Amino acid sequence: MKPFFVIGTRPEIIKTAPVIREFEDKRGIRCFLLHTGQHYSETMSNAFFEDMDLRAPDMNLNIGSGSHSEQTAKALIGIEKALLKEKPDIVLVQGDTNAVLSAAIAAVKLHIPVGHIEAGLRSYDQRMPEEHNRRLTDHASKFLFAPTERSAEILRGENVWGEIFVTGNTVIDALEMRLPAAMKAPLPPIAEKLGEFVLLTLHRAENVDDKATLQGLIRGLGEIGVDIVFPAHPRTVARLKRFGMTKMVEETGKIHIIEPVGYLSFLRMMKECMFVLTDSGGIQEEVTSPSINKRVFVLRTSTERPEAVESGHAMVVGVDPTKFPTMIKREIERGLDADRPCPYGRGDASKRIADILTERLP
Numbered sequence: 001m002k003p004f005f006v007i008g009t010r011p012e013i014i015k016t017a018p019v020i021r022e023f024e025d026k027r028g029i030r031c032f033l034l035h036t037g038q039h040y041s042e043t044m045s046n047a048f049f050e051d052m053d054l055r056a057p058d059m060n061l062n063i064g065s066g067s068h069s070e071q072t073a074k075a076l077i078g079i080e081k082a083l084l085k086e087k088p089d090i091v092l093v094q095g096d097t098n099a100v101l102s103a104a105i106a107a108v109k110l111h112i113p114v115g116h117i118e119a120g121l122r123s124y125d126q127r128m129p130e131e132h133n134r135r136l137t138d139h140a141s142k143f144l145f146a147p148t149e150r151s152a153e154i155l156r157g158e159n160v161w162g163e164i165f166v167t168g169n170t171v172i173d174a175l176e177m178r179l180p181a182a183m184k185a186p187l188p189p190i191a192e193k194l195g196e197f198v199l200l201t202l203h204r205a206e207n208v209d210d211k212a213t214l215q216g217l218i219r220g221l222g223e224i225g226v227d228i229v230f231p232a233h234p235r236t237v238a239r240l241k242r243f244g245m246t247k248m249v250e251e252t253g254k255i256h257i258i259e260p261v262g263y264l265s266f267l268r269m270m271k272e273c274m275f276v277l278t279d280s281g282g283i284q285e286e287v288t289s290p291s292i293n294k295r296v297f298v299l300r301t302s303t304e305r306p307e308a309v310e311s312g313h314a315m316v317v318g319v320d321p322t323k324f325p326t327m328i329k330r331e332i333e334r335g336l337d338a339d340r341p342c343p344y345g346r347g348d349a350s351k352r353i354a355d356i357l358t359e360r361l362p
């Protein structure tokens with residue numbers, strides 16, 4: 001059996017690592033690992049192979065940054081060439097990035113089955129490039145690994161062609177696998193100095209590419225009245241510079257921007273923080289792990305992770321600065337600690353995926 005994995009960005013490295021290790025380390029099945037190179041900065045790519053204890057990719061297409069079509073097309077051509085050479089039994093992708101869509105298209109055109117890890121998520125927000133990527137990939141896939149029964153139900157409702165399996169989310173596997181090492185990792189100096197802090201990430205295109213929305217978010221975040229440590233995605237740093245907003249962030253006196261941190265430091269911060277503010281997808285899932293169990297306020301108008309809302313971890317607070325600071329302050333007053341169930345599985349999603357594929361493929 002020859003699995004062919006395609007990854008392109010930070011979260012794909014994290015969430016795919018436990019699946020690759022399940023094949024290679026536990027079953028002795030060598031995988032081909034192609035990195036499209038969509039993420040390429042040391043702090044967005046290499047650092048994660050180290051932190052996930054994952055071997056280097058077999059190939060890097062170095063596609064870099066660009067428009068959606070540029071990234072998708074460059075990756076499509078490179079992946080096709082690699083597939084023709086490697087002749088794998090299956091192409092495995094995770095999530096909803098441009099790398100995922102490119103790999104799915106390249107594979108189905110060559111009649112190679114696609115397995116989609118984290119299938120069936122829907123935000124129903126058509127502004128999001130990820131919503132198109134995940135929908136198209138789900139409909140091109142032969143194996144759909146839905147993290148929850150709810151996402152499986154969405155796929156059934158859309159009459160996808162492939163077979164649906166509920167597996168849990170591999171993010172829980174990754175987190176449980178690396179948390180012991182994370183607890184020995186240093187906290188970034190500013191987090192150490194503050195002692196009590198809130199963790200923020202912000203990078204969604206619909207939030208940071210629009211000046212008025214980004215201004216509103218910074219203003220509102222400054223009004224919550226808590227110290228916020230913000231490992232900022234390069235996209236957000238670039239937009240803050242382009243919109244001349246770096247000073248505005250400093251003037252809040254509350255938002256402390258740092259470079260993106262590796263996975264181990266990030267997990268440690270997630271474990272130690274008061275609560276999380278984010279527009280990330282993966283972070284909404286990670287906070288639900290029983291080892292973390294934190295509240296997360298989702299700075300978006302929708303979420304494709306409603307399970308985390310139902311479990312009591314997440315609250316979608318929107319991006320309106322006249323509303324979200326008050327909503328968050330009210331929740332802080334009510335108290336943030338509670339027992340909550342994890343909706344994303346028990347940390348065995350990777351094993352289930354590998355079991356299903358080894359049973360069904362030659």
Ligand code: UD1
Nearest residue numbers: 009010011038039040041044065097098129130234235238
């Ligand atoms: C991509 C994914 C998004 C995912 C995110 C994970 C798509 C459509 N978007 O968004 O779903 O949540 O990755 O973090 O696939 N940049 C660097 N160094 C890097 C990478 C990016 O400086 O290593 C900067 C460049 O200015 C680039 C910008 O960030 O133009 C955006 O990068 P890009 O990969 O296009 O999208 P992300 O916002 O990272």
Ligand code: UDP
Nearest residue numbers: 011014231260261262263266280281282283
């Ligand atoms: N993350 C990290 N360092 C950071 C910010 C995020 O290790 O500075 C991790 C985080 O733990 C999660 C993943 O990156 O596993 C989320 O990636 P991102 O928010 O970029 O993408 P999304 O999940 O929204 O697609």
